[in-house]
Amino acid sequence: MSGERNLWSRRLRTDLRAALAIVAVLAVVPAFVSSPYWLGILIVSIYFALLALGWNLLAGFTGQFSLAPAAFAMLGAYATALLDYHWKMPLAIGVPAAIVGTALLGFVLGRIVLRLQGPYLALTTLSFAEIARVVIGNSHEFTRGDQGLNVPALLHSRVGYYYLFLAVLLAVLMALYFLMRGRAGRFWLAIRDDSTGAESRGIDVVRYKALAFALSCAICGLAGSLYGTFSQLVSPELGLLLQTGLVISMVVIGGMGTLTGPILGALLVYLSSEWLRSVGNIQLIVFSVLVIVFARFFRTGLWGIATGRRR
């Protein structure tokens, strides 16, 4: 990419248009796909697209490599489930509570890991994720442990759920677009590229890193909460490291630090994962190899290849 089109605002606008085109295609899919099974697969793909967008805000735009997106989805799902199970709180309270709760936890985690980078940051967030999963799994009296918790359904139609997830994806996408084209987005990119340089220019690195953590975790928490109401069961399996691995491979393959990449990656990876499952459960091997190939040769992912932007 060269010339004026390389300016951040132009890049972002092109990126948004492509992401909106994918959302538009997804919007007409139910006209052609009526199978509840495939609609379910697409709903889970969109759930992963939300997680991928959330993780990408932190890792792709801000340069903070967290290994906890699935853990925050699990925490969001449990926040909604526990409020219903113990206190009979309606979902109208349970879902927003999941967003606020995970945002606060993310903010606290962001402050704790503030000075950590690279492998230290990754290991700390991984430890947090595993502690959260093990605590939930072992708190039988409060969470029913590995048996999981039932969650009431928000809607009773699969098509309704499909459009709900799609509407949330669109809302998150637009929110990220407006954030990234404004002051906060530019500061996140600066922190990603050189946090010392950003600080020396007057950017409040502490504040913006913590904000990125909070927002990223809130997106994952929202996705988890909605997923819980869709599957009507939440269990510690939602927070497995394997799920985080899947999210990372989606973003790496789709294109880190973009809006289109995580959505494209989530759809391609999850849909092909379903297909590969029928071939012989080799999906993990295939995605691991793909991540290595993309990380080595195509670091800007599929969206980078499509726009001719290499690194």
Next chain:
Amino acid sequence: MSLLRAQGITKHFGGVAAVDAFTFSVEEGEILGLIGPNGSGKTTLLNILSGFIRADAGRAWLGDEEVTGMATVALARRGLLRMFQMTRVFPRIPAFDNLLTAGLARGLSEREAETRARALLEELTLAPVRYLDAGQLSGGQRKLLEFGMCFIAPPRIALLDEPFAAVHPVMRETMATFIRRRNEQGHTFLVVSHDMPIVVDLCHRTVCMNAGKLIAAGPTREVLKHPAVIEAYLGSGSHA
């Protein structure tokens, strides 16, 4: 009047005194040179003054305000900006966006930052590469870009760490002209450099440090002739 004043700044790394009870001041509107052999403590002093590390002892003032131990971001907001020996630009966004980001960080509106970024790109001869990612620029172009990032909203004082090191002579002249022009407008600089002809040409006064201590201070030409300075650079007996 002193714009930046440091008194008794001391910093030890292990048993070594990197900066040892260093006292000096930068007057408003001057270009002060800070020289000294490698390892004399110049960058450590700059790191302390710009809030990147804390001094073990000593105090500092920016104008009337004591800024001892203040964080980098707070100092930057008060107009104390730093340029690094190894450039610190944002490599994955275009040069124009680097300037825009620096402007926003200093509190400018997007429109104002854009206008100033365009003017600075012209002045710094970077207009032809404004759409290239900063990581694709040459070392000299990155230094020029960092000048622009420092000056998109005029700082009260700019601390420049080896701005002329490993830079093409034409770009070096562009930088020197930029500093001179800004100084004529009243801006204050503290320039760390090993490039003595440029120090002589630019700096009204110079302080020299060796082994963390101040060994000479005064008008630049006089400091360069000072026996302690010659000895620090060339070794004992060199002025005999």
